[in-house]
Amino acid sequence: xxxxxxxxxxxxxxxxxxxxxxxxxxxxxxxxxxxxxxxxxxxxxxxxxxxxxxxxxxxxxxxxxxxxxxxxxxxxxxxxxxxxxxxxxxxxxxxxxxxxxxxxxxxxxxxxxxxxxxxxxxxxxxxxxxxxxxxxxxxxxxxxxxxxxxxxxxxxxxxxxxxxxxxxxxxxxxxxxxxxxxxxxxxxxxxxxxxxxxxxxxxxxxxxxxxxxxxxxx
Numbered sequence: 001x002x003x004x005x006x007x008x009x010x011x012x013x014x015x016x017x018x019x020x021x022x023x024x025x026x027x028x029x030x031x032x033x034x035x036x037x038x039x040x041x042x043x044x045x046x047x048x049x050x051x052x053x054x055x056x057x058x059x060x061x062x063x064x065x066x067x068x069x070x071x072x073x074x075x076x077x078x079x080x081x082x083x084x085x086x087x088x089x090x091x092x093x094x095x096x097x098x099x100x101x102x103x104x105x106x107x108x109x110x111x112x113x114x115x116x117x118x119x120x121x122x123x124x125x126x127x128x129x130x131x132x133x134x135x136x137x138x139x140x141x142x143x144x145x146x147x148x149x150x151x152x153x154x155x156x157x158x159x160x161x162x163x164x165x166x167x168x169x170x171x172x173x174x175x176x177x178x179x180x181x182x183x184x185x186x187x188x189x190x191x192x193x194x195x196x197x198x199x200x201x202x203x204x205x206x207x208x209x210x211x212x213x214x215x216x217x218x
Contacts, residue, residue, distance in 0.1 A: 027215050030103065031060035031155040034147040034167075053145035054112045055167060059103035060155050064215055068101070069094035070126065071212040073163075076135055078205050080198030086133065088124065091214065098127055103213075111167055111209065113145045120169065122209075138171070138205050142182065145169050148208065150188050163212045165194060170206030 035056045038044050047054065071094050076084040089098055100107075112123040118139045123132050137143060148165035149158060158164060165188075172182035187201060197203045 027064070027160060029157045029159045030062045030213065032103075032149065032158050033058050033151040033153055033155045034149055035153055036147070050114060051141050051143075052112065052114045053169075055110065055145060055147065057107075057109040057166070058105050059107055059109075061102065061104040063102045064100070065217075067095065067099060067214075067216040069099040069214050071163075071214060072124070072126070072166075073210045074122075074133070074135075075194070075208045075210065076206075077194060077197070077208070080195060082195075084135070088131070088133065089126070094214070097129065100127065111145065113169055115141065115143060120207075122169075122207075135207055137169075137207075140171060142171050143169060144172070144184055146184060146188055148188055158213075160213050160215045163210050165208050166211040167209040168194070168206060169209075170197070171203050173201040173203060 035058055036054070038047055038054055046052070069091070070089060071091050072087075072089040074084075074086045074088060075082050108125050108127055110125045112125075114121045114123070115137070116134075118137060119134050120137045120143065121132055121134050124130065146168045148168045149156060168188055170187065172184050173187050174182055187197065187203070192200050194206070194208045197206060
């Protein structure tokens with residue numbers, strides 16, 4: 001009887017360790033996708049007229065244990081060099097105001113950009129907060145906001161506890177071999193790091209929004 005009880009206990013411990021290991025693996029990454037544009041046709045028309053871009057980051061449902069929060073930064077580049085870096089949400093502020101226990105499709109996480117001549121306003125809506133930042137830009141309406149995670153509006157696994165390029169606001173890539181075409185998606189889709197965009201694509205100015213989803217153990 002004792003040996004049977006011992007065997008049963010060992011099995012239970014093994015299953016518990018397996019479950020714990022499996023849960024830990026899940027917390028290495030989460031699924032997210034970036035969705036472009038507004039829902040209503042009238043809003044889409046107004047956005048197009050004013051060169052307004054809008055993205056919503058949507059998450060597949062994930063529950064977190066321990067302390068989880070979002071850190072957000074931006075880097076402004078000119079000819080491949082960082083000329084301005086902002087910490088929009090620091091780790092200290094994130095722990096107090098931007099912590100969460102779960103992420104899902106109802107989580108508020110949007111970025112809207114509106115150009116104003118030689119500047120652009122970024123409007124962030126994250127969890128229960130809303131704030132704006134204004135950046136200088138070239139007076140060129142060819143700028144656009146794009147999905148830095150390259151999710152193509154499909155759920156994609158993204159790592160936790162790692163700084164990622166979330167969105168890119170930049171001018172297009174002008175390919176000298178195709179003088180009548182301008183390229184946007186290829187800039188992020190090709191996997192070239194932002195600090196190499198001037199060297200690779202000769203894009204003179206762009207702004208990168210970086211995100212880090214931190215998940216600390218209990």
